Amino acid sequence: MTTRIPKRQRSSASRVIDGAAVVIQTKLSDVALLNEVGTLVWGSIDGARSEADLVALVTESFEVTPDQAARDVGAFLDELAAASLVEFAT
């Protein structure tokens, strides 16, 4: 799973306000407000970084074990994909 490379959907839009990302799926009019970790991950999705890169970023930035970071980032990316906010290349 960690070889996945997430890319933001073109129909997504977002803005970081006061350190928290507001993310919108414009086709579905769905809105999410991300927490600090989610904001870091969302802001780092650039179509080049892999899931493993994002896990490393979270591990470096927060007090969390690599295993826990991998589980959390994986679940978060799955949620973003289910909400049509990201798609994956491998």
Add this chain to the structure above:
Amino acid sequence: MSAEGFFVDLQDRLIARHVPLHAQFEVTERCNYACTHCYLPHDGHGELTLDESKALLDALADAGSLFLTLTGGEVFLRRDFPEIAEHAKARDFVLRIFTNGWFVDDRRADWLAALEPVGVEISLYGADAKTFETVTQVPGSFDRTTGAIQRLTSRGVRVRAKTPVMNVNARQLPALHDFAMSLGVEEFSWDPLVAPMDGGESAPLALRPSTDDLAFVFAWDRERRGPSAAPVAKPLDAAPCNAGRGAVSISPRGDIFPCVAIKIPAGNIREKSFAEIWERGDVLQTMRNITISSLRECATCDDRPWCPRCAGMARHEEGSLTAPNLEACRVAAARRAVAEGRPVSDEPIVRPGTRRLRVIS
């Protein structure tokens, strides 16, 4: 809480903190249509360069703007408009584009579909060429505009067709609605207010619908939508609108306004940063201090829940951002009378304290 409810709550909190969540950028004043009701002069006084436009979008994003409307004039009269729109997309705005459709051929329709804006808005003034071109004053414009709508909707672009209600199209509104929907638009919207031109020139006011016209369109709309609860007035300590609080408008030359209808410059981005203007601009401070209770006669008016009052129109026509706008008074009275099943009165609207008392028809 539903996503929609959640966002309204979030939006209210951000606007209360004066985050310019909604931005409108007029990329040009130039237009190839000569619409009789248009508020915008098309003589043009220069435009921001592409680099300046991109820097503006960057500054808006940094200030927290999320919803961006790119409008004109006609946006495609700027050759670099695609680059401006692509930059907006790259900066993660929820992007909406206003166009008259004239230049939207297959190539531009493909580009717009790939851009994936949240919506494209196109004015549709009539259900037939004669009515439409009476407004645009450009032969062939009906076919060009309706062709553009079809090109976009057939590519999955979400299009909203819209029109002001004027004396030339008011009775056609039901047919216009059906025609617009037949073109595949997602929504057809109409506005009962016709505003004066920027600078106060009053030629568009001759197109205002009669009170009977207003009664007709409100009755049609009521029948179409079915019975609904009476609207609720905002509390007295609420802001009348978001202008200067959570909304900002930028002219082609970089002037910062509270709203596209309130052309009082707070500053120009060629002279100061957007952040500085947004924080300190005089007119923005003024707008942020206006509440419903500041609106004198309006605050106690029984028609307030039905009223579409616009501060910009009040300034143009009554000389004050806080005065009642008599045209809005007329529209509110008609809308309320129809909602309550009463005959719509054509009597003069007289409110104590207004600068002008007159019959509007």
